[in-house]
Amino acid sequence: MGAALALARRGLGCVWPNPAVGCVLVRPDLGDRVVGRGWTQPGGRPHAETEALGRAGDLARGATAYVTLEPCAHVGKTPPCADALIAAGIGRAVVAVEDPDPRVAGRGLVRLRDAGVAVEVGLGAAAARDINAGFFLRVTAGRPLVTVKVAATLDGRIATAAGESRWITGEVARAFGHGLRAHHDAIAIGVGTALADDPDLRCRLPGLDERSPVRVVFDSRLRLPPACRLAATARETATWILCCEKADPAARQALTEAGAVVIQVASGADGRPDLTAALAELAGRGITRVLVEGGGRLVASVLRAGLADRLAWFRAPRVLGGDAVPAVAELAVTGLAEAPAFERTGGFDLGPDVVELFRRKE
Structure with a gap:
């Protein structure tokens, strides 16, 4: 998660209006080998999860995804990241914080759990909130x-x-x-x-x-x-x-x-x-x-x-x-x-x- 948070910070200042997110894919069955890394790209897309999955390829199957913000569950200019993680066959998702955006707001976590993915929330939460304090304020306080x-x-x-x-x-x-x-x-x-x-x-x-x-x-x-x-x-x-x-x-x-x-x-x-x-x-x-x-x-x-x-x-x-x-x-x-x-x-x-x-x- 520390690596994912560091990757997320790369997006600060260049991904608005989207949040700055980092994602690291780890294969526990391969000695906790990191198989994919990703962060939100300039302009706000592609998203971090998509980038990490693209780098991991077939190695994403069975991986644990460490993500600094809840994967999106709505269709915008890109498909939902929660669906992409499910389609790639990840086995577990460790998410720092839920996304306050009303289009997401827990729906991404529900979608992952419904697909049989083990989900944990809260690791690195304080640092993740600090990184996206601006995005959170924009969503919650305008x-x-x-x-x-x-x-x-x-x-x-x-x-x-x-x-x-x-x-x-x-x-x-x-x-x-x-x-x-x-x-x-x-x-x-x-x-x-x-x-x-x-x-x-x-x-x-x-x-x-x-x-x-x-x-x-x-x-x-x-x-x-x-x-x-x-x-x-x-x-x-x-x-x-x-x-x-x-x-x-x-x-x-x-x-x-x-x-x-x-x-x-x-x-x-x-x-x-x-x-x-x-x-x-x-x-x-x-x-x-x-x-x-x-x-x-x-x-x-x-x-x-x-x-x-x-x-x-x-x-x-x-x-x-x-x-x-x-x-x-x-x-x-x-x-x-x-x-x-x-x-x-x-x-x-x-x-x-x-x-x-x-x-x-x-």
């Missing part, structure tokens, strides 16, 4: 998993008072940040950051160019110029711009002609795109994992709304002072009990910098 990424100084600043921000962290930390991009379906920034930095937002790690996420800009009035890098490269890498109903129609047309997808969502009390509506729109388009990279206003909005599921907080060993730009804008917290709370799940050095990982405290 929104993607949100990870907030911040690269700040020791005193929580992301730019000097003059706006200089390149580079707060070093090369190793920036490479790790690009790895985070590769494992998310979408990356989101506010229009202020887009105007100030003219970022590219693609994954620039060698060999991972095709793992660049959908680039999302929160731009209520469509101030993003068509000549900026995000719009100019929109035909190469998907760029979605979330605006409100009062956005300039001429600006909408110019950005659309540049290749960007302009999406109108309801506005909140502040006149900016309502975060709940925006995330529901992204989920409706298949997004399961969003990496929010800033700036401070967008990060504050996500935290204030209680929508930050995870934090990746990078710290550089320098101090900029109170006149520099804060990583998080005003939260209007009047008491400690109101402050967004997180629990630390890990951390390590990245050259001279440090990254700490957190998840929201329930």
Whole structure:
């Protein structure tokens, strides 16, 4: 199951709207020989079980299938994986977690059992839920998993008072940040950051160019110029711009002609795109994992709304002072009990910098 979980992680960021699943086929009668491995392929298909069965061939008969998510039981763009496992003649299935998708929701397990396959559920469940937390949230709550990424100084600043921000962290930390991009379906920034930095937002790690996420800009009035890098490269890498109903129609047309997808969502009390509506729109388009990279206003909005599921907080060993730009804008917290709370799940050095990982405290 550990190997299956590792295989499943390969799909993060490139299999949406489907879950990232891993499957390992083992023949107990051949000394627990592994006869097939598979993981969800880019675009969400073929599925992990199909890949593993294809590699195993006739050796799949009598095998134990270790699968990180319940095999599907519905007919979509591919036949049900539960049927494929049954047809291949597996003798046992060890499944980490049930699939909450109402089209499956236990039906795959029932189908396997009805066919005489021995089924066990629960091995590696916590890790499997963690891998597909975004898919589960999309199915059960209608929104993607949100990870907030911040690269700040020791005193929580992301730019000097003059706006200089390149580079707060070093090369190793920036490479790790690009790895985070590769494992998310979408990356989101506010229009202020887009105007100030003219970022590219693609994954620039060698060999991972095709793992660049959908680039999302929160731009209520469509101030993003068509000549900026995000719009100019929109035909190469998907760029979605979330605006409100009062956005300039001429600006909408110019950005659309540049290749960007302009999406109108309801506005909140502040006149900016309502975060709940925006995330529901992204989920409706298949997004399961969003990496929010800033700036401070967008990060504050996500935290204030209680929508930050995870934090990746990078710290550089320098101090900029109170006149520099804060990583998080005003939260209007009047008491400690109101402050967004997180629990630390890990951390390590990245050259001279440090990254700490957190998840929201329930």
